[in-house]
Amino acid sequence: MQAWGTMMVILTLLMVATVDTKIYGRCNLAMKLEEAGLNGFLGYSIGDWLCVAHYESGFDTSFVDHNPDGSSEYGLFQLNSAWWCDNGVTPTQNLCHMECRDLLNRHILDDIMCVKQVVSSRNGMNAWNSWTRHCRGHDLSEWLKGCKMHAKPDIERMTP
DSSP: OHHHHHHHHHHHHHHHHHHTOOBOOHHHHHHHHHHTTOTTGGGOOHHHHHHHHHHHHTTBTTOEEEOTTSOEEETTTTEETTTTOBOSSSOOOOTTOSBGGGGSSSOOHHHHHHHHHHHHSTTGGGGSHHIIIIITTSOOGGGGTTOOSSOOOOGGGGOO
C-alpha cells in the first residue's frame, strides 16, 4: 500500500510540474511577442522571433537540449546555461540573472527580457544558428500569415 501512495505522490508531482508548460500556437505566440515589444526591437520583426522559436523549440516552453560541452539550452528560444541563465550545474555568466528553470513555463515575459539582452549583444540574432540557417535573408511574412495582429513583415529586410 505504501508503494501505491508513493507512486500517486510522484504522479501528482509530475502532473503539477508539467501543467505550467505550453506549446504555443504560431499566432498566439506572435501576439504575445508583439505585446511584449519585440516587433521592431533592434530592427527584428515578429517573423524573425517566430522563425527562431520554431526552429529552436517548436514553440514548446518545456524544451531542453543538452550540449556536448555540458551546458544546456532552455525554453522557447533555447537560452544557453553557460551564458544566459543558471541551471545549478554548468558554470555560467548568467547574463540574464535568472534560473534556467524559469524559462520552462508558460510565463514568457522573463524569456522575452532575456532574449532582448541576447539580441542586444554584439552578435544580434546571429547568436542563434537556427536564425542564420533558416531565417536571415528569407521572406518571413509566412510566419504572420493568418494572424490577426498589428505586426507586418519588414519587406526591406528580406533580401540578404
